[in-house]
Amino acid sequence: MLNDRYQLLFRSLMGLYLNEGKPVGSTALAKLPEVGLSSATVRNVMADLERMGLIKAPHTSAGRIPTQKGYRFFVDSIATFNLPNDDYATSVRSALENDLNQDALLQGASRVLSGVTGMASLVLMPKKESEVLKYIDFIPLSESRILVLLVFNDRDAQNRIVELDRPFNADELQKVARFLNEYCGGKTLDQAREFLVSRMSQIRESANELMMSVISATDRVLQNQVQQTLPFLVMGKTKLLNYQELADSEKLKALFQAFDQHNNILGLLDKSMQAKGVQVFIGNECGSDIYQDCSIVTRPYEVEGEILGVLGVVGPSRMDYQKVVPKVDVTAKILESLLKK
Amino acid sequence: MLNDRYQLLFRSLMGLYLNEGKPVGSTALAKLPEVGLSSATVRNVMADLERMGLIKAPHTSAGRIPTQKGYRFFVDSIATFNLPNDDYATSVRSALENDLNQDALLQGASRVLSGVTGMASLVLMPKKESEVLKYIDFIPLSESRILVLLVFNDRDAQNRIVELDRPFNADELQKVARFLNEYCGGKTLDQAREFLVSRMSQIRESANELMMSVISATDRVLQNQVQQTLPFLVMGKTKLLNYQELADSEKLKALFQAFDQHNNILGLLDKSMQAKGVQVFIGNECGSDIYQDCSIVTRPYEVEGEILGVLGVVGPSRMDYQKVVPKVDVTAKILESLLKK
DNA sequence: TTTAGCACTCTAGGGCTTAGAGTGCTGATC
DNA sequence: GATCAGCACTCTAAGCCCTAGAGTGCTAAA
Numbered sequence: 001m002l003n004d005r006y007q008l009l010f011r012s013l014m015g016l017y018l019n020e021g022k023p024v025g026s027t028a029l030a031k032l033p034e035v036g037l038s039s040a041t042v043r044n045v046m047a048d049l050e051r052m053g054l055i056k057a058p059h060t061s062a063g064r065i066p067t068q069k070g071y072r073f074f075v076d077s078i079a080t081f082n083l084p085n086d087d088y089a090t091s092v093r094s095a096l097e098n099d100l101n102q103d104a105l106l107q108g109a110s111r112v113l114s115g116v117t118g119m120a121s122l123v124l125m126p127k128k129e130s131e132v133l134k135y136i137d138f139i140p141l142s143e144s145r146i147l148v149l150l151v152f153n154d155r156d157a158q159n160r161i162v163e164l165d166r167p168f169n170a171d172e173l174q175k176v177a178r179f180l181n182e183y184c185g186g187k188t189l190d191q192a193r194e195f196l197v198s199r200m201s202q203i204r205e206s207a208n209e210l211m212m213s214v215i216s217a218t219d220r221v222l223q224n225q226v227q228q229t230l231p232f233l234v235m236g237k238t239k240l241l242n243y244q245e246l247a248d249s250e251k252l253k254a255l256f257q258a259f260d261q262h263n264n265i266l267g268l269l270d271k272s273m274q275a276k277g278v279q280v281f282i283g284n285e286c287g288s289d290i291y292q293d294c295s296i297v298t299r300p301y302e303v304e305g306e307i308l309g310v311l312g313v314v315g316p317s318r319m320d321y322q323k324v325v326p327k328v329d330v331t332a333k334i335l336e337s338l339l340k341k
Numbered sequence: 342m343l344n345d346r347y348q349l350l351f352r353s354l355m356g357l358y359l360n361e362g363k364p365v366g367s368t369a370l371a372k373l374p375e376v377g378l379s380s381a382t383v384r385n386v387m388a389d390l391e392r393m394g395l396i397k398a399p400h401t402s403a404g405r406i407p408t409q410k411g412y413r414f415f416v417d418s419i420a421t422f423n424l425p426n427d428d429y430a431t432s433v434r435s436a437l438e439n440d441l442n443q444d445a446l447l448q449g450a451s452r453v454l455s456g457v458t459g460m461a462s463l464v465l466m467p468k469k470e471s472e473v474l475k476y477i478d479f480i481p482l483s484e485s486r487i488l489v490l491l492v493f494n495d496r497d498a499q500n501r502i503v504e505l506d507r508p509f510n511a512d513e514l515q516k517v518a519r520f521l522n523e524y525c526g527g528k529t530l531d532q533a534r535e536f537l538v539s540r541m542s543q544i545r546e547s548a549n550e551l552m553m554s555v556i557s558a559t560d561r562v563l564q565n566q567v568q569q570t571l572p573f574l575v576m577g578k579t580k581l582l583n584y585q586e587l588a589d590s591e592k593l594k595a596l597f598q599a600f601d602q603h604n605n606i607l608g609l610l611d612k613s614m615q616a617k618g619v620q621v622f623i624g625n626e627c628g629s630d631i632y633q634d635c636s637i638v639t640r641p642y643e644v645e646g647e648i649l650g651v652l653g654v655v656g657p658s659r660m661d662y663q664k665v666v667p668k669v670d671v672t673a674k675i676l677e678s679l680l681k682k
Numbered sequence: 683t684t685t686a687g688c689a690c691t692c693t694a695g696g697g698c699t700t701a702g703a704g705t706g707c708t709g710a711t712c
Numbered sequence: 713g714a715t716c717a718g719c720a721c722t723c724t725a726a727g728c729c730c731t732a733g734a735g736t737g738c739t740a741a742a
Contacts, residue, residue: 023704025703025704025705026704026705027703027704029552035692037715037716037718038716039704039716040706040715040716040717040718041714041715041716043704043705043706044706044715046705047705047706057704057705059723059724060704060705060721060723060724061702061703061704061705061706061721061722061723061724062703062704062723063703063704063705064725098561098563098564098565098568099565100500100501100562101500101501103500135480135482137480138607139476139478139490141475141495142477142495145495147490147492147498149480149488149490149500151482151488151502153483154483154486154502155502156502157488157500157501158441158499159441159442159444159490159500159503160441160442160498161492161495161496161497161498163682195494220439221441223439224439224441231617233726233742236578237578238578238593238594238597241590241593241594241597242594243729247590249582249588249590252579252582253579253582253583256579256582294381341504364735366734366735366736367735367736368734368735378684378685379684379685379687380685380735381684381685381687381737382683382684382685384735384736384737385684387736388736388737398736399693399737399739400693400735401690401691401692401693401735401736402690402691402692402693402733402734402735402736403691403734403735403736404735404736405736412710480696538690683742684742685739685740685741685742686739686740686741686742687726687738687739687740687741688737688738688739689734689736689737689738689739690717690736690737690738691734691735691737692733692734692735692736693732693733693735693737694713694731694732694733694734695730695731695732696729696730696731696732697729697730697731697742698716698727698729698730698735699726699727699728699729700721700725700727700728701724701725701726701727702721702723702725702728703722703723703724704721704724705720705722705723706719706720706721706722707718707719707720707721707732708719708720709716709717709718709730710715710716710717710718711714711715711716711717712713712714712715712716
């Protein structure tokens with residue numbers, strides 16, 4: 001739908017603009033070896049491209065920059081996304097494989113992604129309340145201290161050291177553990193908590209103090225697991241300072257505030273979770289005028305067919321999509337493989 | 342060493358400047374009800390204060406602002422630090438008491454401190470390599486998966502789910518656990534790792550595969566505990582955008598870079614760890630010209646007489662020391678009490 | 683000792699001017 | 713008919729000048 005020359009010039013303009021960040025004029029384009037046209041001819045084409053809405057001039061005597069529509073067209077129809085080389089994958093993998101648990105891993109993936117792209121990155125965390133509680137154990141540490149250990153989904157565990165109100169004996173503790181495993185094992189965290197709470201009132205009457213304090217400790221850990229974690233986290237925000245188009249401190253503040261409030265961005269992430277593969281949101285497509293000059297590149301991550309969350313980066317619309325998209329893709333894939341383990 | 346009038350005017354100037362952030366002129370001071378002097382008189386005093394090096398004028402026709410020496414004098418001799426009210430303490434405490442483990446707690450304390458001061462905050466993390474390994478356990482999860490559980494110092498635990506190369510039986514696993522507890526229990530992490538590594542070569546010969554893979558898994562968890570954690574972490578950096586004196590994006594970038602490299606700030610934190618109680622570092626005292634317009638307020642935190650690390654905030658030199666210092670103090674105290682638990 | 687008065691200094695901001703970058707259009711050329 | 717040199721035109725960024733206003737230090741009177 002765009003003839004070769006138009007495409008060549010559009011792509012070249014995009015290339016120059018992504019590199020320099022300044023509006024691109026007709027002479028700059030004409031000078032490129034692959035173009036080989038006079039600036040006058042280039043100007044004619046540029047005028048057409050502007051009429052099509054793909055590029056625009058910030059003002060009369062400046063060059064042209066891509067419009068939002070232009071970016072979209074570039075991403076959808078022009079750009080080619082090559083796999084990053086194997087070194088990239090192995091370095092990402094080795095940076096992550098030491099992370100102990102699921103949360104650390106997700107955080108690590110985000111950190112790495114922010115590092116390799118030089119932009120901010122974000123992760124939509126898995127919904128904890130639908131995780132399945134696999135196993136509960138209590139490990140005696142001293143006379144009145146125990147460690148409460150919960151294993152979720154076979155791939156994540158949480159522990160907490162708790163001081164009990166009174167000394168206990170190991171057998172009793174085992175009994176409570178067996179009891180809880182029997183009734184809560186295999187339930188989702190929500191269901192498990194419901195069960196615990198309902199039991200607590202019963203037990204309170206029976207005055208089994210140990211049972212009571214162990215169960216309430218367990219409930220606290222569960223509650224913590226369900227509630228405390230933020231729905232998503234953003235890392236490397238400060239990297240965004242490096243982009244002039246965002247360097248206006250008022251804009252940046254608004255952006256960071258939007259990250260903190262998260263209502264805003266959550267819809268986007270949910271949407272991204274519906275689709276498979278990498279998605280690119282450009283400018284307003286991100287859901288608010290705050291993201292005017294930003295783009296967000298996301299990809300859901302899944303384990304055993306179940307989509308757990310989304311990994312992505314946030315940066316200026318003027319980002320190198322051809323590099324960023326594959327990086328997000330590969331990093332999310334690596335994350336998936338490490339989550340599975 | 343400063344007579345009453347001088348002190349009054351100096352304090353008033355500081356008050357106005359902390360609030361407004363703009364240079365304070367003689368008329369503004371003279372207008373204050375508690376001053377009751379003409380602007381001319383005030384001017385004379387100001388000239389003297391300038392000669393003493395406590396205040397300076399950015400340029401001839403501007404008012405005066407405190408010098409670094411002025412801030413120091415204010416903090417050392419003028420300011421009064423009142424305890425924040427109990428509500429403050431309880432709200433901090435309740436924000437933190439759900440944190441599961443030591444790292445989460447420290448991170449939480451930093452987050453809270455950043456929130457209540459509106460500035461960036463930092464924590465120097467405890468030196469992991471001198472932590473004592475209290476207890477090791479392996480919990481079978483499935484045919485070939487186990488959970489490695491390590492308890493440190495009675496107050497922190499780490500777990501990791503590991504896939505073993507071959508199936509195992511529970512008795513064997515118990516044997517390995519007993520063995521490791523016997524030889525590593527009570528040792529510091531460094532010592533324990535040393536032991537494990539030395540044993541690994543021996544065991545490799547004896548071809549006890551289970552032992553081998555369990556021990557190397559344990560070592561990986563230990564290694565992780567020792568190495569991965571950053572020496573300190575900074576939270577709420579983006580809050581610093583709110584201060585005009587730092588809003589220059591070049592300055593901010595330099596500052597954030599300094600945080601990331603940490604060599605720079607680490608010396609300061611080490612120094613702060615030597616002393617008891619809250620310490621205030623103003624401008625260059627922070628150790629580099631990058632911190633020109635910044636101050637850092639720190640306080641070591643300790644458990645059972647042993648200093649574990651440092652909690653602090655970073656903000657503009659023009660911060661309300663009278664409020665910030667007590668907040669850092671109380672937050673660190675609460676952190677201590679929660680760490681002890 | 684305090685203060686009114688005054689001459690002086692410096693900055694922030696508005697208005698003006700200009701160099702230069704880039705454009706669109708026209709008419710000549712292949 | 714496509715290409716392009718040439719030209720008149722537009723707009724910005726940057727430098728310069730000027731002024732209002734804020735604030736000072738000093739002097740001399742109360």
